[in-house]
Amino acid sequence: MLTITTYLLQGCSQKQSAETAKPPVSDFMYQYSIIDALLAGVFDGNLTLGQLKTKGDFGIGTFNRVDGELIVDQGNVYKIRYDGSIQEVPDTDSTSIAFVKFFKADSTFIIKNITLDELEKKLLAVLPANEMYAIRMKGHFEKLTSRAPGAARKPYPSLKDHLAKQQHLFNLSNTDGVVAGFLLPGYIAKVNVPGFHFHYLANDHKSGGHIFDFTATELTVEIDKIQGYTVELNTHADFDKVGLEKDRQEELKKIE
Secondary structure, X not given: OHHHHHHHHHOOOOOOOOOOXXXXXXXXXXXXXXXXXXXXXXXXXXXXXXXXXXXXXXXXEEOHHHOOEEEEEOOEEEEEOOOXXXXXXXXXXXXXXXXXXXXXXXXXXXXXXXXHXXXXXXXXXXXXXXXXXXXXXXXXXXXXXXXXXXXXXXXXXXXXXXHHHHEEEEEEEEEEEEEEEEEEOHHHEXXXXXXXXXXEEXXXXXXXXXXXXXXXXXXXXXXXXXXXXXXXXXXXXXXXHOOOOOOOHHHHHHHO
C-alpha cells in the first residue's frame, strides 16, 4: 500500500497551480454519445473509427449494433466478438459509443498477487474521488472473467434486455495481456459509467472482452490523470427519438 500511495501522490493527485497554463487537448478525454443513450437502445452512430483515432490512442467502447467490445490500445482499434475472437477493425467501421484519450502515464507501479476488487479498493483509497483517470494495466492473469455481446437486430431493445440474451461470458486462465479503462466520478452518471470500467485484450489477440473480475500474479499499472472531457452527442437520427428522462443507474449496475 505504501508503494501505491507514494507513486500516486507524486503523480496523479497533484493539483495544478493557478499560474499553470491551460492543459493541452491531449490531456482531455473525448467521448462520442452518452451511456444513457446506449442503455436506452441507441445502438448506432455515425462516428467512424478513423475519426475516433484522431481523438485518442487509448480507450474503450462498442460498435454499431453493439457488435462486440471495443478496445483502443497504442492507436489500434480491436473488436472482441461474441465468439471470443479478436479482429483489428478498419477505419471505415463505426461506433455507437466510445471513450478515448491520448494516453501518457503520470504514475506507474508494479503490484503482485491481487484481485480486481482488491486493486480497485487500493486505488479508491488514494485517488481523489472527484477526479478522472485513464488506467492501463499489463501483466499475467491467473484468472479473468470477461464478456462480449452479439450484434443486436432492429427494433433495438434496451441494452439490459439485449445483454440478457446476447451476453457471452469467457472464463480465461493463465493469460497475458493489457487492460484499458477509466475511473470516473459519480457526478458523471447519465453521461458515462461512474467508477471503474475495463476492457481486456490478450497479447496473442485470441481473447478479451469487458472485464468482470480477475486475479493477477503481476501487473504494471499506469495511471493518466484526466484534466477534463468533451462529449460529442450521437449524430445518428435515433438519438433524437429516444427518451432520456428515465433513471437507468440500476440497469447500469446490473450489466457492469
